[in-house]
Amino acid sequence: MSDMDYLPDLLTALQADSTLTTTLTGGMYLKRTLANRLTHELEPAAYDASGYLKPLLIIKGRRDTPFGGKDNSDGFQIIRQPIEFWFHNDKDAGYTALNTAAARLYTLINLKPYAGATQFVYAGGLEFEDPALNDAATLLREYTLIGSRRG
């Protein structure tokens, strides 16, 4: 089981939520599928007809860490993994849509059992303008995934 196995399922689940899809009109992405680049050419759906960024979400998983005991018979191991949810929007459009989406995300996943994982636990947040994306309005919401792996 790889570090990222939870994330495609999570993305699919979030993309099925009408509040998120209505709010995040620029789409929802896994960071690894973006090749670290969000451009008009590669992700045209992320930009409006005038070429400005639309509200969107990028999910990034960080390094997972084993904790607790390990079942040596089959290698079952509990892990925790920081999962970052990066909400971006055009800087002039501001944070309204991002706050709505972040609140919805909290409702959907915080302390909720999730298939294949035990649960997500809210771990912190940050608000700033990201210079790597034309100073886009940015909300970071970090959750800790308490999950498991085998082997």
Add this chain to the structure above:
Amino acid sequence: MPTISNWTGTTATNRAEDAWARISDKPSSVVFRRKNVNQAAQTVRLEYRSGTGVKVGETVSSAIQGMIVFGIKDHPTLSDTDMQRGDRFTDADGTWEIDQVMTLPGEVQGLGRRLT
């Protein structure tokens, strides 16, 4: 008989006419967005400058291209180019932003960058 002052363009009007001639040689129509409000379309000249780079973030990275937006000021028949620090516009390649505006005789130049 031409005067030397006209030939050298020593007045703001002369310089504005010269600036407009340079713009007309390679014009671009841009719509500045100022505090989320689109301004009227204006004709300017866009030129790249040498400053380039990359900004790398946690989930994204952007290529930066320095650029200059050339406009006019004190032209005898045309309105001054309305350009301010923080104005932005887009083209097929990315988002442009004006970082500073220099006011010169007959001309305004916006120094900025494009992120793609």
